[in-house]
Amino acid sequence: MQLYNTLSAKERAELIEAAGKERLTISFYQYAKIENPQELRDMLFLFWNGIDVLGRIYIATEGINAQLSVPAENFQKFKEHLDTISFLKDVRLNIAIEQDNFSFLKLKVKVRHKIVADGLNDDTFDVTNKGVHLNAVNFNEILEDPDTVLVDMRNHYESEIGHFKGAVTPDVDTFRDSLDIIEDDLKEHKEDKKLVMYCTGGIRCEKASAYYKHKGFKQVYQLEGGIINYFRQVEKEGVENKFIGKNFVFDERRAERISEDVIAHCHQCGKPADTHVNCANEGCHLLFIQCEECAEKMHRCCSEECKEIVALPYEEQKKLRKGRNNSNKIFKKGRADYLPYLSKKD
Template identity: 60%
Template structure:
């Protein structure tokens, strides 16, 4: 069995979009020492591929981080397999809040040094000594306490479209930067409640342990992140303190939590919180674009990219030859090509 999907992504995307098959978008993670990440990765791929799982999974010797979609008819098969893996038995599955089942189009499992790039030396502190996990009700109570500082542990382009009321949203491009800024924010306030949150909880697991290592006493993290919180407040009729959209790292690029639109189109400045990637294959910049600008720029971030995408394919390939789109990751929403400069 092939342990990679080499079919053209565009063909896979068309196939998934045209199928009536219902799917569930799920995320989960687990910090656990994996002796042989490559071997574990191959076994995982073989078992998930056969039941139709799609998505992106990172495996490292410190654990697993997964964002996937599963055919509804195979959901129980997926759970049976996942929970048959000792360290994943009982792992929390975060079910998407707003889901059309078209979040992923292929299965991609990668072995990495870490499941989240944090820049920390895990041997220098106890990564298992984490902050207290709180549910939605406990989060709301802490949020109402004037002695609490709420910190968004996500990147600027995530908090830009949605965040908790009163939260400190650091203007950062990476989680690594975030940790230093939070340390600076809190250094004179070590006796205050530090209440952290992220999308599904994984970043807070490491961040809360690091902050405790630095001497912060009252460290709390939202269990299951924004995703679990949203389900809980709906199910229990609690006040929803989150406003706007929850940014997600799949084809959806966001799931609506409330009707509040707190961001602006990066091209014209009109109220908008719809992220997109520039249609120019040599750019693919992530930015916010309203429908009017999408039509005006043909889905591109600039006139320059708009002009490129109408050129013959071979000419486009020549123009983008040698460009490493991966190095543009830190330009999310900040390119000089954009009319509206973010922050």
């Protein structure tokens, strides 16, 4: 019984290109009590692998968080199968704004302690006591209220390339870092301000809204379905788009353009740019913003040191990587001190 990938990303990409068929990039999540995450994981992997689903899916006792790619011709099979699972019946599916057949190249279904690393003890508060969900129209309306505080629940490298007008964008590396910072900054306004939150697809706000209600905030709201669902509604209903720039996404696309505004800057030269890249040196792989001019000049590397390394024969590069652990550098996305232009927001 195959419960793991047998093809490399390169092999999968070649098959996708040869097939020449449209694929849909989709995300969804659901908080639910799952008694046996491993059993669900194996069942989903077997079915999804059979209909050529690719993606990154986390399952825990608290629910499921999925970002994936499915052949358009198999979408109905995919949806019908989800509907056979009681807690996933009619779950909201966020279909990507900009499609890319190569957004995912492997199927990874993993059992985790949590579906989002929030650092919270869920036993200390009611995770089902969530904030009020807002559609695009209601969201735009509440932003006009002077008593509203709009908070971006994403990380610095996400909000750097795009965010809602007037939003508070915490300078944090992780979701868990933002929770206490936001509470401390707004501690004097738990009674009188409307706390409105948003994130990419809604999952971080689901937990954060319940947490902040537990912490004493009286008026807590969240953008239903996050930025992805918001823009779908904006297009469908013709309401004003209040998001500027790009929406960062966690797949090979890295971002989808929501407005034509470019609000970030190249981390190397400071010119307007909002394209995230990973350093071409596989021993570095730092995520940072790079304009096309610097990409050409630096051979898509983040530093002169990395540029020198990628010029070496591949076998020599492998020897240099052996035994090195760059996880902290990779985790601190865009934080390298040798990048002179960081977090330049308008």
